[in-house]
Amino acid sequence: xxxxxxxxxxSYSGNRKGKPALENVSLEIAKGExxxxxxxxxxxxxxxxxHFNGILHxxxxxxxxxxxxxRTREVRRKVGMLFQHSQNQLxxxxxxxxxxxxxxxxxxxxxxxxxxVHEALSLVHLDAGTLDRSPFSLSGxxxxxxxxxxxxxxxxxxxxxxxxxxGLDPEGRAKLLVRLQNIHEKGVGIVVVSxxxxxxLPFTQKVISMEEGRIMFTGSxxxxxxAGYSPVPPLARLMKELNKKGASLREDIFTAExxxxxxxxxxxxxxxxxxxxxxxxxxxxxxxxxx
Amino acid sequence: xPETAFNYVYGNSLLHRLDPRTKxxxxxxxxxxxxxxxxxxxxxLLIAYFLLLxxxxxxxxxFLLGSVRPLLFFIFFIFxxxxxxxxxxxxxxxxxxxPTYEGLRLGTLLALRFGLLLLYAALLTASTLPSQITNGIExxxxxxxxxxxxxxxxxxxxMMSLSIRFLPSFLExxxxxxxxxxxxxxxxxxxxxxxxxxxxxPLIRRSILSAExxxxxxxxxxYQGQYRTSLHELRMQKLDWTALLGLGAFSLFIFLx
Numbered sequence: 001x002x003x004x005x006x007x008x009x010x011s012y013s014g015n016r017k018g019k020p021a022l023e024n025v026s027l028e029i030a031k032g033e034x035x036x037x038x039x040x041x042x043x044x045x046x047x048x049x050x051h052f053n054g055i056l057h058x059x060x061x062x063x064x065x066x067x068x069x070x071r072t073r074e075v076r077r078k079v080g081m082l083f084q085h086s087q088n089q090l091x092x093x094x095x096x097x098x099x100x101x102x103x104x105x106x107x108x109x110x111x112x113x114x115x116x117v118h119e120a121l122s123l124v125h126l127d128a129g130t131l132d133r134s135p136f137s138l139s140g141x142x143x144x145x146x147x148x149x150x151x152x153x154x155x156x157x158x159x160x161x162x163x164x165x166x167g168l169d170p171e172g173r174a175k176l177l178v179r180l181q182n183i184h185e186k187g188v189g190i191v192v193v194s195x196x197x198x199x200x201l202p203f204t205q206k207v208i209s210m211e212e213g214r215i216m217f218t219g220s221x222x223x224x225x226x227a228g229y230s231p232v233p234p235l236a237r238l239m240k241e242l243n244k245k246g247a248s249l250r251e252d253i254f255t256a257e258x259x260x261x262x263x264x265x266x267x268x269x270x271x272x273x274x275x276x277x278x279x280x281x282x283x284x285x286x287x288x289x290x291x
Numbered sequence: 292x293p294e295t296a297f298n299y300v301y302g303n304s305l306l307h308r309l310d311p312r313t314k315x316x317x318x319x320x321x322x323x324x325x326x327x328x329x330x331x332x333x334x335x336l337l338i339a340y341f342l343l344l345x346x347x348x349x350x351x352x353x354f355l356l357g358s359v360r361p362l363l364f365f366i367f368f369i370f371x372x373x374x375x376x377x378x379x380x381x382x383x384x385x386x387x388x389x390p391t392y393e394g395l396r397l398g399t400l401l402a403l404r405f406g407l408l409l410l411y412a413a414l415l416t417a418s419t420l421p422s423q424i425t426n427g428i429e430x431x432x433x434x435x436x437x438x439x440x441x442x443x444x445x446x447x448x449x450m451m452s453l454s455i456r457f458l459p460s461f462l463e464x465x466x467x468x469x470x471x472x473x474x475x476x477x478x479x480x481x482x483x484x485x486x487x488x489x490x491x492x493p494l495i496r497r498s499i500l501s502a503e504x505x506x507x508x509x510x511x512x513x514y515q516g517q518y519r520t521s522l523h524e525l526r527m528q529k530l531d532w533t534a535l536l537g538l539g540a541f542s543l544f545i546f547l548x
Contacts, residue, residue, distance in 0.1 A: 053474055076474065076476050081471075082474075083467065083471045088493055090493060091493045101476075101489070103476075151475065154475070154476065
């Protein structure tokens, strides 16, 4: 079960001679998992996620969601997808109709529809007062939240978001990630595409790192940091720098709490290490003398 | 980008070297001829003329034919409509839809007409750079008293070249918005009307917004839209007058036929 990608290759039509956008990609995202797909621009992240709900179909290989082929319509409902600049997809006259668009496309009407719209709106912390307003009268951040609510109203089993924090202010970014965590706690699997790894790492269980259409790494955030891939988030870099200066701290750290714990260790260790260092220094001079 | 319809094909043929105004005038003239031609002989001559020009231009015929492909369905539909809807002597007596000889004639003429129009236009764009076409149109419009309408031919030229420049990003936006609405469960096959709104409204909105951004970017770089001189002033050459003369003779011939 989950989203399963096997040996997927894809190249955009008209570019068959050039490098494929995806080359032999295999991965699995379990039910209820919070995963991040990272990589530089042009690494194939967006192309990959478009296969999750059948916007694109594999040229080679296979993609299934809970065992279903992505050509089935059910997959569109199961995998909710929010693209970049999602504020641009709004078109209805009121926020209510905007949020209701998705579920009504799947034949949901009446009370059930109403319930879903309200539920989705509260998940993104918009109050019911906005329901009758035109989505175009909202601020940029609010528009994004309406777009997200429009996806949540489908009650997807997986929520896939392409650069959801791009263009938001720092407070907006933090809030959005906490909201995603709340949604994740309800059992929804979440896949975030991001090249800003540091802000997503504290929330994820799995990091998938891509480069030029291939998967370079799959594993937990800790494993990712230990494997020494770049970019390295600031806290992990701090630990690295301290280690260069002679500390022996864990380098697989990405939350302030963990970092604090490690730094406190430094204080206890200090006298012991100084002694070690002088011994080591003496040994070195001795070795030089011998030479 | 893949090779698409109505693209420029690099070359240095006689056709490429003609003044864009000559070619614009020629396309207009030939379009009129194509539209008022009723006989197959005349149509045949117009086709032969097109083939001759294609040969001169050195552009692959298959490339030009590619420009017709997107509208092939439309042309076929027109042909069928004429074939079955025209009254006359039936070819085969069928109960509901009867194809007639008159319909076959009319349908073939109409299909050829549309095909030729597209092909001549494709020949123009294949042998003339978009900026050259814009220049040509600007120069043709210059003597018109447009300033009483609040625009100059230079404004129009800028508008034209901007629209051409932003066509690819328009198409890209359309694809992005389409994907986003598909992800929300839009089923274009079952609800075309709703699908059209769901794609058109955000697309038009986005286009207007980005037009505004471009305007601001242009204004902040001091664009004023006044009389502008050009590095390469268009000049009609002997070649142009010869070509126009040749075209004139051909038109007269077709006209009198």
